[in-house]
Amino acid sequence: MTEEKKTNQNIEETEENDDLKVVMPEANRVVMEPEVFKEQPDYLKVFANFYIAHFDGRDLEIMNLYDTDHNIVDINNYLRNNIHFPRKTLVKHVLQWHDYNFNNLLDQMKKTEDIDPESMVTYEDWDKWYEKRRSEIQNALS
Template identity: 45%
Template sequence: MTEDLKNTETEETTEETTEDQFEVVVPEPNRVEMPATEYKEYPDYLNVFANFYIAKFEQADLEIMAAFDGNHDIIEINTYILANEAFGRRNLIKHVLNIHAQNFENILANIKAKTGLAVESVRTFDEWNDWYSERRNNISQTLS
């Protein structure tokens, strides 16, 4: 029995010294916050065009716009819109322009080059809608 008692006492003292050696210290959390996204101000004509484009995207009516796609700009924009469908329209316009303003500028430059339309002077959604309807009506109808 005494040997068992000695072993027990030895184990207890060993545990106490082990606890002192391995004290767990939990560090304070070091939090890093991402900086807020900065949004540039874009000209009105670009905001209006982005709004019009998103409306046509939601209606699955971008066939006419495809004629003015130079370097896969439409694919870039559409992918972004699909990935961010949860945004409301105003918020989506702000975000898509922040990332893809140059893609919209490329499409507008192609529209200007191919049709002669002064895209900077188109300031309302209805003007873009009228232009789009006119382009659609000018497509020759074929019977096949």
């Protein structure tokens, strides 16, 4: 085949392909900005971690003593809906949306207990307080 015939054949094939060419529109892409998390104090992160551990164990009766404004309902609803997150992520997320609920609980504890939540910066501090508080309740089952 001569060079001229090859060129003419390629042109004819191209014209046939143009008739069948499918044009796909460019997808509309939306990029969401990553969520910016508020910086939380360490004592609040530790308390949220402690709270979630007791939530998982269905052991919040002591916390209920300090809930005057139904803060536990708000926190627990959020936790139930997002419990699939790993604990570290869940602490960060629950504090993003419900830090005021945790602070309300801690404020009530300050009023009725002789504790300073800001000085309780380890899980063990909260665990000791919780067990001490539980032992003070008469007729406790645990």
